[in-house]
Amino acid sequence: MKNFLLRTLTFLLLFTFMGSFSAFAQEAQEKPLTEKEQRKLARKKAKEERKKAKELAKQQAKAEEQARLAMAKQAMQDQQFVLQANQVYDRYGNVAQVTNNINFIKMEKENCVVQLGFEGIVGYNGVGGITLDGKISELEIKENEYGGLSMVFNVQGSIMQARVRINLNGGDNWADASVRSQTENIEIKFRGNIVPTNLSSVFQGATPY
Structure with missing residues (x-):
């Protein structure tokens, strides 16, 4: 009987304690x-939201870069593209910032310009420089x-025969190109974006015949 009362009292105390603890936790x-x-x-919360937005923007930028790369690769394989140059270099490494609608390499199937x-100079082609327009040969394309x-x-x-090399970078549609005259000791390098011909915006100057 004594043990029964002791167990009952212990149970009541434990029940009371648990109830008090639950009420305290809820409060x-x-x-x-x-x-x-x-x-x-x-x-x-603001920090977490900024982190999420930054990561999303990073993912979107990466996806856009890959899309531009895929589009440029397809255009090169189709031989329907334009490299619109923002920079040109001479053989000594001197660089000039240029207008990309008058500095370009354009391929349309078997033809290349x-x-x-x-700007501000007339030149041989009417846009301050020179324009080479001709047929292509010995074409090689590889990854x-x-x-x-x-x-x-x-x-x-x-007016001349030239050897052209174009290298499309693997992270975007940026490309480097060199144009070396095979009749004179002249080489010019271009750097810019490769886009499909139908999305390009270039002005072709006069070509001497």
Whole structure:
């Protein structure tokens, strides 16, 4: 009988304690946050949102780069593209920032146009430079080690024959190209974006015949 009473008393005490603890926990949970705690929580949420937005923007930028790369590779394989140059280099490494609608390499199937131009100058082609327009030969296209494409070919025009090399980078539609005259010791390098011909915007100057 004594043991029964002891067990009953222990159970009642434990039940009372658990009830009190549950009530305390609920009260603590429902207790409103202080102004300082609210500011801290708001800063934490804002930081998390900025992190998510930054990661999303990074993913979108990567997807856009890959889309431009795929479009440029397809255009090169179709031989319907334009490399619109923002920079040109001479053989000594001197660089000039140029207008990309008058400085370009354009391929349309078996034809190619290579043009160099500088605003404010007339030049041989009317846009401050020279325009080589001719047929291509000995075309080679292959994947490069960066996931892009490398292209090499000759252009035979009325004023010169040139060897053209184009290297499409593997992370975007940026490309580097060199144009070396096979009749004179002249080489010019272009750097710019490769786009399909139907999406390009270039102005072709006069070609001497």
